[in-house]
Amino acid sequence: MAATHSRLGAVLALSTILLGSAAHAAAEPGTTRPVIARPVVARIDATRASAAVTPYAYGMFIEPIGGLMNRALWAELLDDRKFYFPVVAEGKDPPQPLSVEGKPALVNRKWRPIGDEAAVTMDRAQPYVGAQSVRVAVDAAATHGFGQGGLGVAQGREYVGHIVANGTPGTVLTVALVWGPGAGDRQTVTLPPLTAEWQSLDFAFKPGADTADARFEVTGTGTGFFRVGTVTLMPADNVDGWRADTIAVLKSLHSGFWRLPGGNFLSNWDWHQALGPRDRRPPVYDYAWSAMQPNDLGMDEYMALTRLLGVDPYVTVNAGLGDAHSAAEEVEYLNGPATSEWGAKRAANGHPEPYGVRYWNIGNEPYGWWQIGRTSLDYFMIKHREFAAAMRAVDPTITLIGSGAMPDQMHPRDAKENASLESIQAKFGTENDWTGGLLAKAWGDFDGLSEHWYDTVEKRPDAPPADELMEFARAPANQVRMKAEEWAIYQRRFPAMAQKPIFLSIDEYAYIGAGNKPTLKLALAYSMVMQEMLRHSDFIRMSAFTFGISTLDATPAGATLNATGQVFKLYGERFGAGVIPVAVTGDAPPPDPKFAVGYDHPQVKSGSPTYPLDIVAGLSPDRRSLRVAVVNATFQPQPLSLAVQGAKADGAGRVWRLSGPDLDAQNKVGAAPQVTIIEAPAPSLRGPLTVPALSTSIYEFPIRMGGSARVAGQ
Structure with a gap:
């Protein structure tokens, strides 16, 4: 990915729009009534086929x-679980190098000392993995250790992990998951006493509340020290x-x-x-x-x-x-x-x-x-x-x-x-x-x-x-x-x-x-x-x-x-693997852009000659149905006439329509989806179509190859 580009996306929802004369119309912002446009004519030639869509198209x-x-995707909750960075107090982190394009580093959540920060050091002489491990001095008078905040956990969900540690024989480690400020908003697990040899010790938690700011803590008691080489925490169902x-x-x-x-x-x-x-x-x-x-x-x-x-x-x-x-x-x-x-x-x-x-x-x-x-x-x-x-x-x-x-x-x-x-x-x-x-x-x-x-x-x-x-x-x-x-x-x-x-x-x-x-x-x-x-x-x-x-x-x-x-x-x-795209022509080519743009935008015009609709068509792998995909990025329902060459209508069709209540509609975890795909009946290939506003529709019509079918109202 080019370094100048961004990442991630999320969300969207609902689609109720039906087809035909009952099409839903979205009013343009600033207006109260939708305007019904003149029919768009699309000519589909089922005999002019391109290469079939591959399984790798999407x-x-x-x-x-x-x-x-x-x-x-990866279920790990903890950042820097092998201690690449030193465990130091807030404000004392060493600077990270800039990226290759001179931008600031991406910031990981950091481990921070618990108790006396001087008790927490990095052991570079005998690390478990990488260049260093954490070494914590312990005594009977105070609790020492380290922790990491900013973890997202869900109430009642089980989380499992293990910690690889060694130390002065007899030192006892505890690990805790904290999900709130109250005394009861934590679960603590006491691990078996440490030995001088590295050992992996398992633990599990079940938080009592949802939070995006849970904290994982590692502390020890006894005399001497303990070392931690690595630690992991994941949902148990990973x-x-x-x-x-x-x-x-x-x-x-x-x-x-x-x-x-x-x-x-x-x-x-x-x-x-x-x-x-x-x-x-x-x-x-x-x-x-x-x-x-x-x-x-x-x-x-x-x-x-x-x-x-x-x-x-x-x-x-x-x-x-x-x-x-x-x-x-x-x-x-x-x-x-x-x-x-x-x-x-x-x-x-x-x-x-x-x-x-x-x-x-x-x-x-x-x-x-x-x-x-x-x-x-x-x-x-x-x-x-x-x-x-x-x-x-x-x-x-x-x-x-x-x-x-x-x-x-x-x-x-x-x-x-x-x-x-x-x-x-x-x-x-x-x-x-x-x-x-x-x-x-x-x-x-x-x-x-x-x-x-x-x-x-x-x-x-x-x-x-x-x-x-x-x-x-x-x-x-x-x-x-x-x-x-x-x-x-x-x-x-x-x-x-x-x-x-x-x-x-x-x-x-x-x-x-x-x-x-x-x-x-x-x-x-x-x-x-x-x-x-x-x-x-x-x-x-x-x-x-x-x-x-x-x-x-x-x-x-x-x-x-x-x-x-x-x-x-x-x-x-x-419109997946095996569908055979066929030619779509019309009399309404896409117009030139109306507004000046910044830069890195190619000066060409995409789309089909069926403006303002964008249309592609294809035959099913067995050539027994015609698929017609239509994007209506307008605030009005668009009447559509299809003239099909090389195929005859063979019954009523179906439509799968993606839409939502408005342009800002999104899908969020825990909420009813707003952008959805609705399946509905469609007229036969001989009937008129009305494509709802703000929608992407894929129609499927049963056909017999040969002859032609023309939509009424053309």
């Missing part, structure tokens, strides 16, 4: 940016260390694949150090995001995640500070037989069967000034070819994806520009064309190319609400359209692409910006992104959304799909 991306994985509730919700999306483990983080991460028992893996520093990583998440954990989610793993290898030899070893660890060197190490770690990872990405954004290990295009082409040869020598069946960047993404660090097809022409074939560089200098050493984009929300406070909504919703899909326009240029520049088809993987993308919450409004924009990618299914074969957890609203008490998650659910279930 994938996800994740990386451990600071604590991003912890608490949302599954192999992963949160059971968030995993269950994410599994419902059937995402096809997850790209992992990064991300900028990857470019200075050594996967070898994250193998074996988690307590014994040394914590590491992530210089990309300026954050400590406990290194609990290694390739075995990531493979467990994809297994639990029911998706395929798509692994990116470190081509920043990493080398081809390390990447080849990683392929062997994940895919090699147990008789191979690294396959044997995998088996020794409890996984005798190969994981069989098919998709591999060489490097993350190697073109970016923010990327650790960045080099020139020419030098990286040497590196890419070496990686490809070494990885394929281990497993020739893998699918390799090169890390490209088209000219619209390439500009100087502080440049402010909005790329157009005219403005980028001079960049093709230069250092500012990494996709072209791979095509020209590494042909044969990849099967597909990756592309990343992030679009930033523009503020238009003076724009009329209807115009502001449409401009907001259309903007991110323009990023996809620009990739399609540039792909066509590459096809002309490199005729070999016609002989050996390769594919594009848009494996990081998001619509970001301060205050851009996962509302119904954002869901309409992401719906248009999905539609634009579906228009180019002939070469856009994979995509991965930033981040997988951005489809959730998650709290310590539970998780639910937010509005963005509902978009992925709708398209994954109703």
